[in-house]
Amino acid sequence: MVVRIRRAGVSRRRVVQGIGAAGVVGITGFPAIAETRPIRFGWIAAVTGIFATNALAQDYGCRMGVEDINKAGGLLGRQIEIFMRDSAADPGKAVGFAKELVFNQDVDVVGGPLNSGETLPTLNVVAGARKLHIIEGSIDELVDPVKYPLMFRGLNTNGQWLKVGVNFGIDQLKKTRVAIINDNTGYGVLARDAVIKVLAGRGLKPAYTATVDANKTDLTDEVNKARDAGADCIQMWSNATGFQARVLNARGEQKWDVPVVAHPTLLQEAVANLLTKRAYWENAYATGYKNALLDANDRLPPLTQGFLDRHKDTAGPYLAAGISAFLQGNGAPLIYAAGVNKAGGTDAAAIAAALETIPVIETPFGPFSYSPTNHNGYQDDGIVMMVASSGKNNGWRAAQVA
Amino acid sequence: MIRSITLALGIALVAGLPFIAGNLYYLHIATMIGVYWVLIATLNLLVGFTGTLSVGHVGLLAVGAYAFCILAGTFGWNPYLALLAGGVICALLGLLLGLPSLRLPGFYFAMLTLAFGLIVSELALAEQWLTNGSVGLQAPEFPAPFNTPHGLYWLVVGIGGFITWMTWNLARFMWGRAMVALRDSTVAAQSVAVPIYRTKLIVFVFSGFSAGLAGGLYATSQSYITPDAFVVNVGIYFFVAIIIGGRGLILGPFVGAAVLAALPALVGPLAKYGTFFYGLVLLVVVLVIPGGFGELIGGLAARLRQAPHKHTSVVPDLEKLRHAITHAHDYGNARAGVALEAEKVTRRFGGLVAVDAVSLELRPGEVHGLIGPNGSGKTTLLNLISGYYSVDGGAIRLGTRELTGTGVQPRARLGIARTFQTPKLVRALSVLDNAMLGGWPDVRSGFMETAFAGPRPRREEREIRARARAMLEGIGLGDVLGRRAEVLEHTAQRFLEIARALTMRPDFILLDEPAGGLTTAEIATLGDIIGVIRDAGIGVLLVEHHTDFVFRTCDRVTTLNLGRIIAHGLPKDVSRDPEVVRVYLGA
């Protein structure tokens, strides 16, 4: 069975169900108010601070996801109310807000925080309060169904990105002498080690590895060293636009035309704006999502386009980070909605059990499929390689090598 | 009585908070305030008391947190042992950072600590084998009963309370006065033998230790740590807490810490303005009320309590003063009975020879005048004798003891006291506290002994207080003991400086233009006081422009011109010396 969350699909049946549920509770003597009050959706999003650009888009995606559900009559007849907290990319604040949401606001579910560094310290807090937790951090270590049975990932894992990216380089581009250039932030170092591991799985060793200060002003030296080491392809795993631009600038200035495979940040127009020449954006590929792929007529898939059409009046400013971030935030409420609908209530354990049995949850962001032993959910085939400079109509073309 | 009731109520309130907090979120905030307080309480000693700015204390917090997680988590140590070890590691780091930098101007130290704060997260990212990189580490819990939110709260409060008690002890005994003196007047602190560098270093090491403890507690109350948690901006928050609450007060920063920890929860949507706002608050407070609200309220209260200040002349009780000086000396060692000598000392500033091979002997129980035109080298000579300047040639001796290479503090310890042209008082301290500073050379209690309020610091406190009080009553400041030194009138400030010098039980006292700004009547009083000091067997070096006063008061007089001695001898001879008359006294 495929549970499709679409505006038309949600409407009448759900409302009827909702009324029915309220009626049953009323008869059995529970205070009816408990089941008609809005569902409280806690949402920790660092819309200020260093991850602001992406987070604003994710936050918008989440709000619109909730708006869609509410407009269609809510979940089981109940509206969803978002309790949004801005953690400003500070793990300490994230913990504080997580506690505030679960203890003070008594939310039904916590979504976020939006990056791994903040997510890690909140896991125990939400788990300790026995709340459902839909996390938006990508690093692989977060998910543990035994330790955190109520926690599900509403995002792909970092490992999925890397695997697709590295395999693309080897299988499609046929490049095996890989140079890894990453920044020295937590994410950069983590990604570097993961790429090395994936390469090792394919029996390869990187030809060159450089971990560079994220603010280093000139990367010509690293690029030259990579060339001297005989590399024929660059794996660039940094989520900083400035850093990516500097690698591309250096590659272009040195007239060294090897392909670059990178983190989805590379798709953003912000990277192109930092390039000395726009041409330096060519021959660069980034991991992206199936649902942001353009077809032959430059159209997005219907699920994505539908979402954009519904919100075209307000979405504009949030598209700067690319549509992916936008849709990521949208995933959390939709996954939650699927669980609630199947479970028929807001009990966290029941929803967790429901999520583990739904075969596939289709969201504009991509397909999710959980099981009792796997709470990662996001399916590998949701991730595709895209041509960095092919952005058009909020989507990108697939990277296809002849 | 009222104080102990307040204290008991306060303790009951803090201990009972979990029962009235309502929910675990408020308890979490209270716990975090407690954790930050463990760090801020001692950072306040460093910043608020000694005026030394550690910008990167958050780096120490991080090291403490990582040490706790690594030792108790990865290596499976006992959590209490790991917590203590974190403190010790941070104390050692404090020593390492402080040793090279605390001797230099404060900005060097500020920059070095800032740099330290910056590299800690860099290292935490780089050393993955130890810190797990950006993934971070799970923080272990303490064993029961401290493994619940309530238990952890009480543990934090217990440690915080203990630290507070230690800082309170440090502040109320002699070490507290020494620290404030460092901040407000390094020169005054030196003159009473407070070791500047060593004191700052000890305080920094101590605050490093408690920052390490705070780090461990921070980790366990957050349950998880990553390098992202320790950004340098947090340091601004610590400063704001300290400076708002009031430097130099033990509990002042608590108010600041509590308000600021609760603030983000109250103004959630404004979080992005947070750091800007902290900067603004810090700037405004530093500019408008550098003493913070604590000092502001304290000052207002004091003003309300005291009758409006009337102009009163300082009337010494010479008999009492005589008794106080003799009694103070009986308590200490017998006088050395030797002379303080400068032999052919020379001092150059660039090309200018300020003092040129000048010899001078100051005997016990005599008043030696030093006169000369402006720029003749009088104050320079005084600075050479007291050790503020080093000599370029010649020697300074006390009897047979060579002082030439030593600094100010060792000479002060040997009984050489001095006053300054513009009185160097510790503005924020009371009159009595200022005079008590003179008792510092007699303090034998160590820093930790004082922190634990052992019997020796208590005894020394009593003795020095009695001595300083007797000096102040003798010199005529007995009815303003509790007033802050900065509100005293000029004359009273001069006399207070003399009282502080006398509290040092000196063998020699060097007075730099003590009659400056005094009325004729007050100069006469000063003469009487100097007489009493001489009669007690103390040698007095008197640098002055009031020549009548000098010739009247002194047993011998030396006249300098252009850095050289032009006349030397009995007042009546010097005052008639033609050269002296020509260059200085005038026809």
Added chain:
Amino acid sequence: MLLVIVNGLALGGLYGMTALVYNVMYSTSKVLSFGTGQFAMVGGIVTAFVVLNLHLPLLIGLAACLVAGGLFGWASEWIAVRRIVAASDEHLWVLSTLALSTMVQEAMGLWWGTDPTPFPRLIRQEFAGAWDQKFWFPIVFSVVMAVGLELFYRRTMTGKVFIAMSEDSFAARARGVATDRMRSLSYVIAGVLGALSGFAAGQLTFADFSLGIGLGLSGFIALALGGIGSSLGALVGGVMLGMMIAFTDHYFGAEYQKTIAIGLLVLLLVVRPQGLFGTNRVRHV
């Protein structure tokens, strides 16, 4: 290898210019401002804003950059230094300049955004490897700035007054120097020079709101290496630090970049705290 050296020289030029800016303010006020690195940040962002967002000519961008720097310099003296220097409380000026620097940085972050954005090319030039303008502008500007400052100190009355004030501010006042006005002027000059350094090195640093703190620290290390008060020292210190960073980056990667720079600072404080070209100054009572 040439590229590594040129990159080191360029970084060194930027650090050296920052050290020179420290010196200008220090001469009249004995204050080492925490906000020193922020001048370059403001200069860079203002130029990028005027040239790339408002599409005005580069010269207007430069003018705006210098005016903004001068204003910021003037304001720092007026707000964070004047009153505090009068109270002669060292730790208070560290606090006040730190507070102002934090405020400016955060305000720029809120207005400009937290992502580094590009900086305009200053002259038409294809990228030219080691001979690219992005390296040579900071190198040339730093030398010009140091020479200019030395001429200013030696040849002009105002410059001589700065020197006099640095040696004895009280004596200068006693001889009728309007020390408040001179101090204010020196901060305006410092602001202008700082903004100019941000302009010259903009292509290396990008227009980045978070540039100031790190640059202030690097500039201070350069200053401490060379010795406070010495223009030659500032340049030499800057180049030493820049070279060291460039070479450690080349051979060991960037993971320990800050750690190494700070290790250098600690070593210096132990071995020669007055710096290479500094002299021990007497502390007056």
